[in-house]
Amino acid sequence: MTSTRSRQLLTAALGECSDDLLRYFLRRLDREDAADALADVMTTAWSRVDALPTAPTEARMWLFGIARNVLLHAQRGSSRRSRLADRLRSTLGQRTASSADHGxxxxxxxxxxxxxxxxxxxxxxxxxxxxxxxxxxxxxxxxxxxxxxxxxxxxxxxxxxxxxx
The missing domain is CATH 1.10.10.10 (Winged helix-like DNA-binding domain superfamily/Winged helix DNA-binding domain)
Incomplete structure (x- = not known):
């Protein structure tokens, strides 16, 4: 069971680090994706609140570790989407319509x-x-x-x- 103390520590850690985490993402992602990534960090942190270290420095490192994993996940997803889009463009480019205005x-x-x-x-x-x-x-x-x-x-x-x- 999650303790009140763990929730309080996480609230404090997020209060201290959220601006830094957002800047971390803004340097690596576009603005909308950065906001989504920060939300993912917060969601993940709350779901794992019992793993939060009690020392403020360690809590900051823990949050940035989650942020790095969120970033890597976002980059892998972007890479997969890009490869899929390239394959689709290639496939669609090979198909020719009998008429440009068909249908x-x-x-x-x-x-x-x-x-x-x-x-x-x-x-x-x-x-x-x-x-x-x-x-x-x-x-x-x-x-x-x-x-x-x-x-x-x-x-x-x-x-x-x-x-x-």
Whole structure:
């Protein structure tokens, strides 16, 4: 069980070190990521409050050790995202569309639907979900999804129907 004393020591340590920890992250990350990283340090420290050293200098070192681990984790994640984005760009660059505006008329028609209808159509036709699975994702009953899907189909049929000359 976490003692009141440990919580008080952590509160004091964070009060003393939080500005220094934020500067540590700001020198290494962009501003938004630095704030998130500091929040991660605080969350981790509170979850491990019983491991906090009692001496102020050691508590500071402990917090900076957590900060270093948070930073390393953030850098690994950024590196993985960057490599994945490079692979995706490469894969997508190898694919060629038959036409630059292929499907634009359909996308525009879907975009003009009510947002609930449009999302249902996208989930079913673009993302490959069944109507029941799409209903679950949207948090609506399957019967509601079926009714909305029918209404969306009718609207799209009317909008996309060739106009007589």
């Amino acid at each position: 634009v008329e359909i996308r525009d028609a879907i975009d003009r639907l009510d947002p609930d209808l449009a999302e249902l159509v996208r989930l079913v036709h673009w993302d490959g979900f069944s109507l029941t699975d799409a209903a679950d994702l949207l948090g609506i009953p399957a019967s509601t999804a079926r009714g909305r899907y029918q209404r969306a189909k009718e609207t799209l049929r009317d909008v996309l129907a060739p106009t007589p000359r």
